[in-house]
Amino acid sequence: MKDGMRLISTGTPGLDEVLGGGLRRGFLYFVEGDSGTGKTTLGLQFLLEGARRGERTLMVSFSETTGELATAAASHGWTLDGVEVRDLTGKVEDGGAPVLFHLSETALDERVDQLLEAVGEFRPERMVVDTLSALRILSDRPGHLRRHMERIQHRLHQLDCTLLMVDGVFGEELLHPRSLAWGIVRLEQCVGDYGPQRRRLYVPKLRGQPYLGGYHDMRIRTGGVEVFPSLRAVPVQPAFESRVVSTGVGPLDALLGGGLLQGTSTALLGPPGAGKSTLVSQLTVALAGRGEAGAVFLFDESAETFLRRAKGQGMDLGPRVDSGALRLIRVDPAECSPGEFGHGLRRLVEEEEVRFVAIDSLNGYLHAMPDDQLMHLHVHDVMNYLAARGVITLVTMTQPGPLTTGERLSVDLSYLADTVILQRYFEAHGAIHAAISVMKKRYGDHEHTIREYRIGPGGLVLGEPLTRFRGVLTGIPEYVGEQSPLM
Numbered sequence: 339m340k341d342g343m344r345l346i347s348t349g350t351p352g353l354d355e356v357l358g359g360g361l362r363r364g365f366l367y368f369v370e371g372d373s374g375t376g377k378t379t380l381g382l383q384f385l386l387e388g389a390r391r392g393e394r395t396l397m398v399s400f401s402e403t404t405g406e407l408a409t410a411a412a413s414h415g416w417t418l419d420g421v422e423v424r425d426l427t428g429k430v431e432d433g434g435a436p437v438l439f440h441l442s443e444t445a446l447d448e449r450v451d452q453l454l455e456a457v458g459e460f461r462p463e464r465m466v467v468d469t470l471s472a473l474r475i476l477s478d479r480p481g482h483l484r485r486h487m488e489r490i491q492h493r494l495h496q497l498d499c500t501l502l503m504v505d506g507v508f509g510e511e512l513l514h515p516r517s518l519a520w521g522i523v524r525l526e527q528c529v530g531d532y533g534p535q536r537r538r539l540y541v542p543k544l545r546g547q548p549y550l551g552g553y554h555d556m557r558i559r560t561g562g563v564e565v566f567p568s569l570r571a572v573p574v575q576p577a578f579e580s581r582v583v584s585t586g587v588g589p590l591d592a593l594l595g596g597g598l599l600q601g602t603s604t605a606l607l608g609p610p611g612a613g614k615s616t617l618v619s620q621l622t623v624a625l626a627g628r629g630e631a632g633a634v635f636l637f638d639e640s641a642e643t644f645l646r647r648a649k650g651q652g653m654d655l656g657p658r659v660d661s662g663a664l665r666l667i668r669v670d671p672a673e674c675s676p677g678e679f680g681h682g683l684r685r686l687v688e689e690e691e692v693r694f695v696a697i698d699s700l701n702g703y704l705h706a707m708p709d710d711q712l713m714h715l716h717v718h719d720v721m722n723y724l725a726a727r728g729v730i731t732l733v734t735m736t737q738p739g740p741l742t743t744g745e746r747l748s749v750d751l752s753y754l755a756d757t758v759i760l761q762r763y764f765e766a767h768g769a770i771h772a773a774i775s776v777m778k779k780r781y782g783d784h785e786h787t788i789r790e791y792r793i794g795p796g797g798l799v800l801g802e803p804l805t806r807f808r809g810v811l812t813g814i815p816e817y818v819g820e821q822s823p824l825m
Contacts, residue, residue: 345547346464346500349387350380352556352565352681356541357521358549363463364498366491366518368470370507371525375537376558377504378402380525381466382411382421383562384502388464389420396422396462398453400472403427414562424456427472446476450486454493462499470505484515491518520545525556536675539565555677566681569719578728586624589800593776594757595784598625600693602781603721603731605700605752608761612772613793614734615639617761618696619648619655620798621732626658630693633665633686635679637702641666644698652796665692671705676716679703683720687727695724696732703733714754721754756780761791764810766817773810774800 345360354360361367371377385395397418399407404425411418426449453467467490470483477483487503494501507524516522521544529535538553556565584597591597598604598621606614618634626632636644641659644666648655658664665686669679686692697703704713724731733755752758758778764771775788787803788810807815 347387348380349383349385349390350563350565352554352567353380353523353539353563355567356539356550356554356565357523357544358547361500362520362546363500364495365520366494366501366503368516368519368522369502369504369525370522372507372527375525375527376556376563377525378407378410378468379414379558380523380563381468381502381504382407382414382416382418385421385464385466386416393463394422394460395420395464396424396456396460396466398424398426398456398465398467400426400428400449400467401469414560416562422456422460422462424452426452426456446473446482446486449473449476450489453490457490457493457497457499461497463497464500465494466502466504468504470503484518487515487518516543519543532672534673538675538677555675555681557675557678566675566677568677569680569684569723570715572684572723572726580728583628583730584624585621586627587620587798587800589789590774590798593759593774593785593787593789593800595776595779595782598730599756599781600730601725601728602756603725603733603754604757604759605755606732606734606759606761607737607752607777609763610736612761612763613791613798614736614761615644615647615698616651616793617759617798618698618732618734619644619651619653622655622664622694622696623648623653623797625694625730626655626664629663631663631665631691632694632696633667633683633692634696634698635683635703636666636668636698637671637705638699641668650795651793665690669702671702676712680716680720680723684723687724687729692729694730694732697734698732699734699736701736718754725756752778757784760811762811762813764807764813764815766807766815773804775811 344363346363347354347360348357369377369380381397385397388395397407402410404423407423408418428449450473457465473486474483490501503519522542523539524542525537525539527535527537537556537558539556540553541549541551550567552568554565554567556563578601580600582597582599585591585594606617608614622632622634634644645655645659655664659666667682683695687695700717704717721731735752756779757776760775760777762773764773772791773788774791776784789803790801792799804810806818808818809815
């Protein structure tokens with residue numbers, strides 16, 4: 339072996355980051371998973387990356403013919419140019435009928451000899467064997483397959499060739515020699531009650547280098563496999579200079595103790611129709627007006643509806659969207675996994691230098707979570723990531739109103755936010771009014787009053803503190819002041 343410390347790229351976006359930089363040259367790796375999880379596609383990406391770099395690459399197939407592999411590659415827009423393919427499927431031998439079974443383990447010896455002959459002839463730098471399962475069925479003696487695997491491993495080690503051995507998930511160690519592998523990547527797919535299946539991977543074993551543990555979402559689309567590394571392991575960035583940013587509404591700045599602090603998150607809580615999305619639009623106008631890029635993730639409505647409503651309230655976001663300063667991104671929770679969402683957010687922050695992010699709404703975002711037990715952890719990772727990069731984060735969350743007394747939040751993640759703005763209906767003088775207050779702020783002081791607000795042609799308009807009422811947040815307050823009109 340020439341350079342066992344050198345890492346080479348897998349050719350799969352995101353996987354190198356999960357593996358801590360890639361694969362070590364000259365070692366054996368297993369890629370495990372059930373049918374349809376993307377094992378062969380990942381193997382082809384590994385070989386095509388090597389071909390792109392001018393390396394000798396070899397695919398030895400025991401399960402798919404050369405034509406079937408070419409068809410699979412073409413479905414992703416690839417050709418197998420630069421990849422040497424050896425078809426050892428045995429589906430048709432000597433122009434005769436398909437071979438359905440072998441009666442002797444001699445067949446296993448012959449297949450392995452054919453593999454090693456191809457290795458000696460081509461002397462690859464990267465190699466994929468697809469699949470070990472096809473060899474396993476030729477042997478039922480414990481240890482027989484392992485001895486052949488040791489032969490293959492030793493030969494490729496001499497050539498400094500990196501081998502990906504594709505296989506199904508198999509438990510018995512003697513018939514699945516995992517201990518020979520330098521690393522294992524396992525692919526899985528999960529089918530829920532609604533929507534398409536979701537795919538993910540994790541690394542059960544990897545010697546000699548740090549890697550990102552746990553599950554990472556992935557997707558197979560035209561163009562191959564893409565992996566979305568978890569946000570929880572993203573490297574910490576250097577400290578940034580925090581600034582207070584005005585909301586563009588004087589009374590709201592007063593409520594907030596000056597405005598929004600860079601690198602903090604603000605939760606906008608209120609019942610349906612209270613104006614949470616309007617407040618997002620108002621804050622987006624103020625933040626985008628500073629010339630910094632931003633993104634609004636829409637889970638509950640289309641970008642067209644968001645723009646139309648904001649324009650009708652005197653906030654035309656169209657020019658900022660057209661200039662690219664503001665991104666409106668519609669997210670379908672049934673299609674987008676949490677990992678893919680986090681990856682897209684990270685790309686916007688790190689590549690497009692987005693400085694403020696709005697999630698409207700958090701309720702819609704949480705519907706994308708496959709496991710309720712993980713909701714809090716994933717949202718915590720997202721907010722921590724954005725805070726560490728100095729991004730101003732806005733999240734809206736629907737809260738039961740006074741007409742739903744006794745109803746509780748399905749999930750309350752407001753404790754994760756640095757600032758909580760509460761919007762509330764209340765009844766007074768035979769009409770429904772709206773009140774706003776800041777319930778929490780971690781950094782610095784804020785105004786503790788409750789103000790009335792209304793939504794008009796100019797957006798959000800705040801009045802003076804409601805000092806003449808008691809019990810506004812209950813929805814049915816008691817009037818204790820002198821008679822004077824509200825807004």
